[in-house]
Amino acid sequence: MIRSASLQDLPVIARIHSEGWHNAYGALLPKSILDATTPDSMLVKWQDWFVSDDIYVLLEDDEIVGFQHTCQPRDIQNPPSGFGELHHLYLSPFCIGKGSGHRLFAHAIEYLKSNGHTGMLLWTLDGNAPAQAFYERHGMSLDGARRDDPEWLGPDVYEVRYCLPFVD
Numbered sequence: 001m002i003r004s005a006s007l008q009d010l011p012v013i014a015r016i017h018s019e020g021w022h023n024a025y026g027a028l029l030p031k032s033i034l035d036a037t038t039p040d041s042m043l044v045k046w047q048d049w050f051v052s053d054d055i056y057v058l059l060e061d062d063e064i065v066g067f068q069h070t071c072q073p074r075d076i077q078n079p080p081s082g083f084g085e086l087h088h089l090y091l092s093p094f095c096i097g098k099g100s101g102h103r104l105f106a107h108a109i110e111y112l113k114s115n116g117h118t119g120m121l122l123w124t125l126d127g128n129a130p131a132q133a134f135y136e137r138h139g140m141s142l143d144g145a146r147r148d149d150p151e152w153l154g155p156d157v158y159e160v161r162y163c164l165p166f167v168d
Helices: 007-025 031-036 039-049 100-114 129-137
Strands: 002-004 055-060 063-071 083-091 119-125 141-148 158-165
Touching (some): 002 100, 007 039, 007 055
Antiparallel strands (some): 119 158
C-alpha cells in the first residue's frame, strides 16, 4: 500500500534515507560525508523538508519500507518546462530488487501527471550504476546536465539529470 506520509513517519523515512545513502553511495561519497549521514542527521533535514502532500510511503505488512518525494523542479540548469521532480526515492535495503522501487516510481509519475506536469526529472549520482540502470529501464534518459555540490556531496562528486517526458 502507498499512502501520504505523516509527521509520525519522519523517523522511519530518515532511517531509510540514511541506510540508502550508505548502501548506494558507499563507494561514491567521501567517508566524512557518509559518517555524517545518520538517521538523526536526516531526521533534522526531513523536519525542514516535510510537506505531506508530496511525500508518499510504501508499506508492506504495515511497515514502511520505502518512500518517494516529488516537488516542483529545483532551479538547477534550466529544468525542462512543465516537468516535476522526483527528489527522493529510497527503499529499505531488503526491498531492493523486489518491485517496490517500481511501485513508488509509477506512483510518482501518476502523482505528477495528476498535478499537470508534462514530464519528470531527477538527479542521481554519476556512477550510481544500479540506480541509473533502474531509471533507464523505466524509460528515463540522461539529458546532458551535470552538477556538483561540494558541501552536500563532497569534492569531485557529480550528479547527472535524467528526464522522462510523459506521453498520453
